[in-house]
Amino acid sequence: MLQSRFDPNTVRATRRQFLVGTATAAGLVVGYKLIASDPASAQTAPAPAQPNPFQAYVEITPENKILIHSSQFEMGQGSYFGVATLVMEELGGDWAQVEVVGASGNPALYGNLAWGGIAQGTGGSTSMTSSWERYRKAGATARMMLTAAAAKAWNVPENELDVTSGVVTHSSGKRATFGELSASAGELPVPDNVPLKSREQWSQIGSDKLKRYDSIGKTNGTQSYTIDVKMDGLLTAVMIHPPKFGAELVSFDAAKAKEFDGVVDVVQTPRGIAVVGRDMWSALKGRELVTAQWDEKNAEQRGSSEILEEYRRLAGGPAAATARNDGDVAAALSAADRVVEANYEFPYLVHASLEPLNAVARKDENGVIEIWGGHQMPDLYQAVAAQVGETTPDKVKLHVMKTGGSFGRRAVADADLIVEAVATAKALGWKAPVKVQWTRENDMRGGRYRPAYVHSLKAGLDKDGKLVALHDHIVGQSILGGSPFAAMIKDGVDATSVEGASNLPYAIPNLKVELTTTDVKIPVLWWRSVGSTHTAYAIETFMDDLAAAAKRDPVEFRLSMLEAHPRHAAVLRLAAEKADWNKPLPEGRFRGVALHESFSTYVAEIAEITFRSATDFTVDRVVCAVDCGIAINPDQIRAQMEGGIGFGLGAILQEELTLTKGIVDQENYDSYTPLRIEQMPRIEVHIVPSDEPPTGVGEPGVPPIGPAVANALRAATGRTIQKLPVTKGLSA
Known part of the structure; x- marks a missing residue:
């Protein structure tokens, strides 16, 4: 997906952000508006002075409903639940009152703050980053206006009022529901500098007892979709x-x-x-x-085998652009005690979501x-x-x-x-x-795939087994090229092609990441975790190759290069501890590890497999450690890690979209095969406690599972699968 190129730690409340509130025929409406730091240079028109429910965040109706208008799109990842949690933490409502609906039509209100607030959109696991401040403030402001209305009506001080489960009460016995107070609350001035609860006061954010409010409709079939x-x-x-x-x-x-x-x-x-x-x-x-x-x-006439053959040729030649260049890779490789090389191939992949x-x-x-x-x-x-x-x-x-x-x-x-x-x-x-x-066949053959890629990797180790040089030449299509986002391509580098490789956390004194972008007429698009879907696999399996060449433990080898990146190191140590990395396994069982950061979330995964033969193995257990900043909904974080692991596991084990003479071969789930339920491993998710701002979890669980499984297979067979899917790579 389109992802943030911004540091989420910079997404803080400033004077550029302020709340708006108004009374309408519907009741109390509280919104949130953005203006430029210099109002004279504002590029986005402010919200109308009389915003309707679709120009606001929180609406309290006379019918006592809490209607939350989400700037973030809900496609199963739990963004509505997360946004509602932020509001409810500050508002003090009853979850039975809550309904979340999608909002649109006003970038000033709904612009994604992780993208600079200039456009509304959901992607790059930025929903909670963008929502963290403004939805809590909307909830707090609504609560303050409701209590102010009650205090005025009852002629009592506001600090004597209590708010619990959607009801405002006073020790005198007076009480009123949110709905009863909504109209009068909307007529009051909007308070400035609304205080937010301290972490010690949270009852909703971070609660392990809080479960998704919208699960029932999805399980009993009453949830309505476009279909x-x-x-x-x-x-x-x-x-x-x-x-x-x-x-x-x-x-x-x-x-x-x-x-x-x-x-x-x-x-x-x-x-x-x-x-x-x-x-x-x-x-x-x-x-x-x-x-x-x-x-x-003018159509694409080639099949996928011809396209990948061209990619292999290009990967062996000079690159077209450089994404990162630290030190002198060529000199370091020449002086290395040992040089290790590998070439990886990644197929086109379909999104294959359940609703066409x-x-x-x-x-x-x-x-x-x-x-x-x-x-x-x-x-x-x-x-x-x-x-x-x-x-x-x-x-x-x-x-x-x-x-x-x-x-x-x-x-x-x-x-x-x-x-x-x-x-x-x-x-x-x-x-x-x-x-x-669309039918499933339309969906499979309609384009917008995860691009195919080839990586050509070369690394050098010194006599002590230290990684001194790494070179990665990546070949594949640009997702951004030819789109409205093409301006994001800098010096010939599409960041979505190289992310996960160009921002490696490992301390490698000589590091070069190059890119050659190809001209292919197959429409491509961001796919869950975007560039990290291939870079994590290539880098993390190559790290196990290098650890083996250096005769070092894979976890210790990685940790030795992470002194400057404590959050990476912390999730790796936690996963290794919970997976009993240093304890022996029964005969026929093997482990593999992988570490990756995507969308400012840090994930380490250790896969445990039972290996019987190259065509007969199972992934039995996955231990996942995740650092996503403040955990808003721990249960949902675990669910998204589990879902991402299943999604990524199916992709690396067996998913592949191929073309013959320009025509897509696969049509449905019989020939393009996502993970089946019986293939799902037992998953343990461990969340690192954090005071950092929240980041996303919809995508970061995907990248590490492939290399973790491949590294377990390497432990079993002594060789790394370099051509995906694994079912094809094992037989190669």
Whole structure:
């Protein structure tokens, strides 16, 4: 995902941030607004003086509901729960009152602070970093305004009031619910410099007893997703995309499809052909009857094997750009007592989230285009929808739906789903709302993959087994190139291609990380933990190779280079302690370790396997230590580490997207195989206590699991798997 290039430790409250509150017909609304440090240079218009619920953070309704408007998108990672915890810690409400909804449409209120506050978006595990200060302040301000309203009504001092479970009480026996006080509270002045609770006063933040408030709906099927959206007259559209990436539509024949009962129309969109039916089945049957002609002269014609062959050739030659260059690597390698080399290959990977891509679009009676969907980058989608719909952004309203997974796929610079939904509804003359629903096959073959990469590594050890030089030449596609984020590419280096390698914590006096960016027409995108998905594997398995060459223990070898990075060292020591690293294992059992920092969160994982043969082994146990700063929701942190480990384990064991003559080979979960439940190991997660600002946990659990398992396999077989997935590498 798009990730922060900012130090989360700098995200603090300043005078640039202030609270706004107002009374509306709905009750008390408390928001949070950003202005530039010099108001005269402000680039973002302030929120209206009379903000509605979608221009605020906390709304207390007369019906006694606590409605929290989240700037962060919920796709299963628990961001709504985290944001609600921050509000509830300061507000003192009852969790039974809580409802969290997605907010959008006002970057001044909802801009991601980890991205500088200039745009709203969810990615790079920045949700809690961005929310930490402002949602606590919103909750504290709402509480102060509610108690002020009660004090005024009862003619008592505010400091004599108590707030518990959504009720304000006084020793005289007077009591009022939040809902009863909401209207009068909203009429009061907004207090300045609202104090926040000290850590010793927290009852919600850091509580191990606090469980996700929204779990019931997800387990009993009542939670609504975009796929569940229903409304009068809703039509369903399925897509026909070019069979090869870069191909363009020449013509299509939909005569037979339009004769099929239930097919409403077949229309062209900027991204292909939409077959529109009264229901999904009709649209799918109609799609089978459409024939299309494509111009493939500018399409990608190569298969993945040819692409990787080119990458191998490029990795062996001079690099195009340098991401990091410490010391003199060439000289240090020449003088090294021993030189170790390795070449790694990483395939394309699909996001493969459970809910295939979808969006609903319609135009209301006031000419406003409404769009329901998983809006991971709302500002961008609003602008694109306005352009496609030939209107202005203020005439586009987004309904932010919870989503059955994303892993980066719904944060797309060209807003592909939004384009298809709006363009289809527009082509029908806006006569009915339209749900564009991709099939699993559309999803697998629709592009936006984790790029394929090749690493060429070389390192030098001195006579004492100390690592004195490391060179990594990385070859692969740029995620940022050709997108609105291309300006982030500096001196030919896309940071998402080299992160995890260019910021190594290990003390290596001579370190060079180079990059060659390739020109391939396969659309790529950030995938859960982005560049760290390949750099962590290459570096951390190579570290075990180097430790073996130096005849040193892998944990001790790493710790010897981490004196300047105590947080890295701490998680590594904790994982080793909890995994009994220094105790022998029964015959046939082996351990492997890996350490990685991503998105300012530090994770060490130790995998324990049972090895019977190259085609018969199981991952039985994973011990994970994580330092993510202040642990807002410990239970959710453990859940995200477990989920990330499972996600990453499936990817390295067996996931691979391949192409033959430019056409994707895989179509569904039968040929592209994420981790199955019986493959899930026993996982232990240990959270490092911290007073540092909170960082993210949605992605950092993913990178270390691959190298940890590979290093356990190395302990069993004596060789490192350098070609992924492991099932292919073991047989190579």
